[in-house]
Amino acid sequence: MTAGAQEWALPDDPAAVREALIGWYEDDHRDFPWRRTDDPYEILVSEVMSQQTQLGRVVEAWEAFLERWPTTAELADADRADVVGFWTDHSLGYNNRAKYLHEAAGQVQEEYDGDFPETPEELQELMGVGPYTANAVASFAFNNGDAVVDTNVKRVLYRAFDVPDDDAAFEEAANELMPDGRSRVWNNAIMELGGMACEQTPHCDEAGCPWREWCGAYASGDFTAPDVPTQPSFEGSRRQFRGRVIGTLREYDELEIDPLGHRIRVDYTPDGEYGREWLEGILADLESDGLVELDRDGDVPIARLRR
Known part of the structure; x- marks a missing residue:
């Protein structure tokens, strides 16, 4: 010290x-599969998935993700809506993490010729990769972290x-x-x-x-510890309904706002507490994240996935 x-x-x-x-x-x-690899792409996927999901549930999703997109090249070439849809189907938390992971794969291909950067500082240049994740990837993939x-x-x-x-x-x-x-x-x-x-x-x-x-x-015998943040309940949360919007638009391609509302929650009423204003707020967030497009040219907004 x-x-x-x-x-x-x-x-x-x-x-x-x-x-x-x-x-x-x-x-x-514990024998998690990402502990048996030093592939930076596989480790990055595990780190992003683990940010909001219990590790036991991440294993199945991680294996399925890598089976579908085994390299950064294949992920970068994927349709972003498919990547976001995978995230939603596996209840992996905020969908913008899928969007960032997709964009980071594109950066690795285009800016680094398919080879991952190896230091925490360089890894932070990738979309959605903050200091913690960058350091984890540098440590577990390259033995080169703090x-x-x-x-x-x-x-x-x-x-x-x-x-x-x-x-x-x-x-x-x-x-x-x-x-x-x-x-x-x-x-x-x-x-x-x-x-x-x-x-x-x-x-x-x-x-x-x-x-x-x-x-x-x-x-x-005093096991006091710093406060540990509690993960907000997923059931009934804004995250849950963001995921339902994405899943519904994958099925229907595009929907006017009221039909969309009725499909994502049974208590949707256009002028109620969970009505148009509430849903437009969720759609605006998804639009800001680059996941959804809102067509406001007509009398009623139409939502569709951004391709």
């Missing part, structure tokens, strides 16, 4: 801490080493702890620790947590 930084410190023998975690992970961990800091990692560092609930402190601690040149295995390992042993309700002994001898929370 740098002088004058936050009031926390890693154990006196950080090498032992590192070896214990990597050994624990390599002995036994420490990944997600909710699980923050929880582990907060409990084990009293790192304060501060993003800068978490970044500093995570990068200080990560062994040089081992971002692939390290980031997988520490996220696995947070996901399997150091969950919101910890399972220290049951999961054989390798950090128990150093962990402040284990010693004190």
